[in-house]
Amino acid sequence: MRFSLAVQVSAALVLSVSAADIQVVVGAGGQLAFSPPNVTANIGDSIVFQFQSKNHSVTQSTFAHPCTPAGGIDSGFQFVDSTSSTLPPQWSFAVDSAPPLWFFCAQTNPANHCQNGMVFSVNANPDGPESFAVFQQAAMGNAAEVESAAAAAASAAGSTASGAAGASGVTTDGVNAITSSFGSLTGGAQPTASVLTGGEPSSTSSPLVVAKKKKIWRGPSQEVWS
């Protein structure tokens, strides 16, 4: 008992020593942006949002559906009264898991902030298929970017992202979710064969006809292609 209590106390100490506050400004200079738009955080860190303009939110979504609330972490709308001298609203949450977290601003009036690229991520892998940049492109309706990233992820994982795992079309490779469903992205279109990259084209759908050429040897200084 004594021993396990000591372990718990020292674990708590380690947490409290390493926990940090990570500051993010929302709507700096009236822009539709989080600054910085992505952060790296440890479990136990808090992300502290300071709302400086308009009427923004920090609303959790998923990589597959950047502009759709996932029913998770949500600041609600934080209205900034520019005529008031009170301090701007501040809101924070503590990071309690290591995998990437995805967020957007849910404001749609008078413009859709998410579709203007107002998204935010925690612990996105900049070098993987699910980077902040790809997430932001998807939010802005560029579904082809996400499709090619998912195809690359599927081929890297040696599996096919079939969407069979559930209605959301998300399968996992044990580390990151691989998205395979794009039809419901706002502004997105069903992927077509031509936007699939990184996968083997199927024999029936490939539009490519590769002309066959033979090299004919006509001596040391002549090569002729027919």
Ligand SMILES: *[C@@H]1O[C@H](CO)[C@@H](O)[C@H](O)[C@H]1NC(C)=O
């Ligand atoms: C903030 O935006 C939300 C969503 O558009 C709206 O319902 C709410 O009334 C706005 N708040 C203020 C004070 O304008």
Ligand SMILES: *[C@@H]1O[C@H](CO)[C@@H](O)[C@H](O)[C@H]1NC(C)=O
């Ligand atoms: C965060 O965003 C910056 C600028 O868009 C980018 O250079 C960086 O790679 C991103 N980091 C991650 C973790 O995606």
